[in-house]
Amino acid sequence: MARCPNGHEQRLGPKCRICGSDLSYRGSIEALRILPKVDPDYGKVSVLTVESPRLLVKAGYVGEIVSGQSDLKSATSFQAAAIRGGSWLDFQRKYLQDLRRWMALVGMDKSADKFLVIDTTKPISVVAISALPKLEHTALIAVVADEESTPMEQNTSYVALSLALKKGLPVIALSESFEREMLFFTEDRGFATGGDAMSRLLAPLLEAADDLMDLLERDLKLGIKMHCLSAIMAGSKSVFGAVTNALTAQSYNVSLGTKPEEYQTVHSLVFSTRETEAEFEKSFGAFRNRKFKGALSAELRFHETTSPLYDLLTICGLKGDSPLQTIAGGYEAIIKSVPELTVDGAS
Amino acid sequence: MASPGGTVSASAGGSRNYKVVSASLRGKTYSDLVLLIDEARFEVELKQWIGRRKKGQATLTRFPVDPTAEVLLDGPLLRFSELSVTLDSPSKAAEIAEILRRPAREREAARLLSEAEKALLECVGTREEAMAFLAKMKVDPREALIGAESLWAVGDTKEPLEAVYSSYSGRLAVSLEKMTSSFAASETKLGPAVVDRLYALGYAMGAVQDALFEGDSDMVEELSALREMGVVTTAQELRSGMSLEQLVQRAHPVIVGFATARPSG
Numbered sequence: 001m002a003r004c005p006n007g008h009e010q011r012l013g014p015k016c017r018i019c020g021s022d023l024s025y026r027g028s029i030e031a032l033r034i035l036p037k038v039d040p041d042y043g044k045v046s047v048l049t050v051e052s053p054r055l056l057v058k059a060g061y062v063g064e065i066v067s068g069q070s071d072l073k074s075a076t077s078f079q080a081a082a083i084r085g086g087s088w089l090d091f092q093r094k095y096l097q098d099l100r101r102w103m104a105l106v107g108m109d110k111s112a113d114k115f116l117v118i119d120t121t122k123p124i125s126v127v128a129i130s131a132l133p134k135l136e137h138t139a140l141i142a143v144v145a146d147e148e149s150t151p152m153e154q155n156t157s158y159v160a161l162s163l164a165l166k167k168g169l170p171v172i173a174l175s176e177s178f179e180r181e182m183l184f185f186t187e188d189r190g191f192a193t194g195g196d197a198m199s200r201l202l203a204p205l206l207e208a209a210d211d212l213m214d215l216l217e218r219d220l221k222l223g224i225k226m227h228c229l230s231a232i233m234a235g236s237k238s239v240f241g242a243v244t245n246a247l248t249a250q251s252y253n254v255s256l257g258t259k260p261e262e263y264q265t266v267h268s269l270v271f272s273t274r275e276t277e278a279e280f281e282k283s284f285g286a287f288r289n290r291k292f293k294g295a296l297s298a299e300l301r302f303h304e305t306t307s308p309l310y311d312l313l314t315i316c317g318l319k320g321d322s323p324l325q326t327i328a329g330g331y332e333a334i335i336k337s338v339p340e341l342t343v344d345g346a347s
Numbered sequence: 348m349a350s351p352g353g354t355v356s357a358s359a360g361g362s363r364n365y366k367v368v369s370a371s372l373r374g375k376t377y378s379d380l381v382l383l384i385d386e387a388r389f390e391v392e393l394k395q396w397i398g399r400r401k402k403g404q405a406t407l408t409r410f411p412v413d414p415t416a417e418v419l420l421d422g423p424l425l426r427f428s429e430l431s432v433t434l435d436s437p438s439k440a441a442e443i444a445e446i447l448r449r450p451a452r453e454r455e456a457a458r459l460l461s462e463a464e465k466a467l468l469e470c471v472g473t474r475e476e477a478m479a480f481l482a483k484m485k486v487d488p489r490e491a492l493i494g495a496e497s498l499w500a501v502g503d504t505k506e507p508l509e510a511v512y513s514s515y516s517g518r519l520a521v522s523l524e525k526m527t528s529s530f531a532a533s534e535t536k537l538g539p540a541v542v543d544r545l546y547a548l549g550y551a552m553g554a555v556q557d558a559l560f561e562g563d564s565d566m567v568e569e570l571s572a573l574r575e576m577g578v579v580t581t582a583q584e585l586r587s588g589m590s591l592e593q594l595v596q597r598a599h600p601v602i603v604g605f606a607t608a609r610p611s612g
Contacts, residue, residue: 002547002550011554011568012550012551012554012568012569012571012572013547013551013568013571013572013575014543014544014547014572014575014576015575022540022543023543023547024543024546025543025546025547025549025550026543026546028550029523029527029546029549029550030523031550031553032470032471032474032519032523032549032550032553033516033519033520033523035474035477035478035481035512035515035516035519036478036481036557036560036561038481038484038485038508040484040485040488040491040508041485041488042488042489061489063489073493074493075487075489075490075492075493076489101501104506104507105489105492105493105496105499105507106489106492106493107488107489107492110488
């Protein structure tokens with residue numbers, strides 16, 4: 001506020017509107033020093049893909065971490081120049097600080113729910129998980145090495161997964177073979193394979209981020225960190241008949257080579273029209289009683305859509321860390337040759 | 348025109364006449380003269396009364412005054428260029444000195460004003476940069492922070508936004524300090540009224556920045572304040588990114604008027 005010699009105060013203008021005297025701004029010019037505070041909106045859901053195909057999902061933020069020809073940084077991408085013959089440790093040494101900085105700049109910790117869609121067979125995945133600060137409401141949807149992967153991939157995947165579990169992050173694991181062979185066919189969009197199939201699979205899952213995180217965090221409280229996934233995309237009555245059939249059919253196409261006795265929790269997310277809700281509820285109850293009687297927790301979350309085709313995604317919480325055990329052989333084989341490539345070497 | 352016996356100066360059509368007691372020009376001394384000063388052309392003419400009844404005048408010299416020429420005043424005696432004149436009073440000599448010194452004073456005022464305006468622009472410019480960053484933070488925080496990464500020092504433990512904010516605040520404090528120092532340094536010569544105007548302009552420009560940041564589309568008060576300072580503009584112009592330089596340029600003539608109207612101290 002400016003003040004005239006007669007003590008009248010006024011916000012702006014050179015002359016006092018009351019007495020006409022000159023106003024002095026000498027005392028109020030310090031106001032220029034004040035900058036307004038901002039409360040930026042980072043969006044509710046952040047998705048960061050790591051060496052994964054670009055996803056067409058609805059989220060407040062979708063960013064990527066990739067290795068490419070050169071070092072490049074933008075608000076949506078962190079590209080590390082490929083290191084010829086480099087292991088995850090070479091990437092870790094070169095990029096860990098940079099990536100931590102980038103994650104802070106893009107506010108990885110700012111959204112309510114954070115998902116990393118990550119290919120843990122790729123060297124940069126270890127750096128990405130190392131750089132990730134310890135955050136709440138953060139989960140991994142991870143492609144993991146399996147029996148068909150090379151020992152080097154198994155070592156990388158083992159280290160990345162171990163780091164994630166150490167940080168207490170829940171993981172939905174998809175084996176490399178499952179990801180490679182993923183194929184969806186829908187009447188409206190035809191075949192989807194590779195990155196398209198991954199996008200199709202993750203789009204509904206991430207759009208139900210609130211429910212998904214809730215279910216994963218409930219399992220986390222039960223000590224369950226590792227999950228497998230099965231899905232039916234664009235299902236319909238004409239293909240599957242009763243919903244029970246769809247639930248049974250999807251149990252034959254699981255993202256990890258796990259055995260049903262390893263399942264401790266089972267949760268289904270359904271995206272369908274309102275009138276099908278009751279049938280899904282009823283069928284899920286029957287399916288659970290038949291196949292998952294001993295499950296510690298089982299829940300169905302329904303999301304209304306207008307499409308006559310439904311998406312059904314089921315997440316099963318696993319006892320222990322079976323995906324790690326599957327690839328432990330390759331991990332050990334590599335550290336016999338390169339002792340530095342251990343989980344401790346990445347911590 | 349001054350009468351032979353008159354002692355008053357007169358101004359007609361931008362010319363002033365002064366009775367001169369004696370004058371010295373190129374080694375010769377004259378008496379009973381009239382000095383004419385054409386303010387518009389900045390010319391002087393020294394005339395001498397001629398004839399027994401002193402009804403006529405003969406021009407002794409007429410020349411444009413070098414605006415950089417030194418003007419020396421010693422009581423009723425005045426020296427400038429190659430002319431030395433003694434007037435009938437020290438006040439008349441001082442009045443002429445004031446007129447002759449005006450271009451130099453105007454030049455000095457223009458220089459000081461230009462420096463003060465530069466300091467003002469630097470200050471509001473720094474603030475503008477900070478406000479642009481903060482406005483971008485509201486729309487696309489990630490893009491804003493990536494763009495301002497250089498302001499977040501490696502190893503700084505503060506959050507990036509906090510670090511960038513601190514950096515801008517620090518820079519703003521420095522440029523504000525520079526601006527007030529510049530104003531203070533020039534105040535003796537420019538006068539408090541001019542400096543008050545500069546402060547008012549700076550404050551109004553800050554208010555415009557705040558209004559734009561808050562999304563105040565009308566800016567009624569800000570526009571009215573600017574208009575009172577000689578800056579005619581519209582909300583549309585301000586919203587579409589009218590430069591700070593343009594605002595200061597529009598205010599400049601009014602402030603110059605204040606600065607040059609003031610007699611030298």
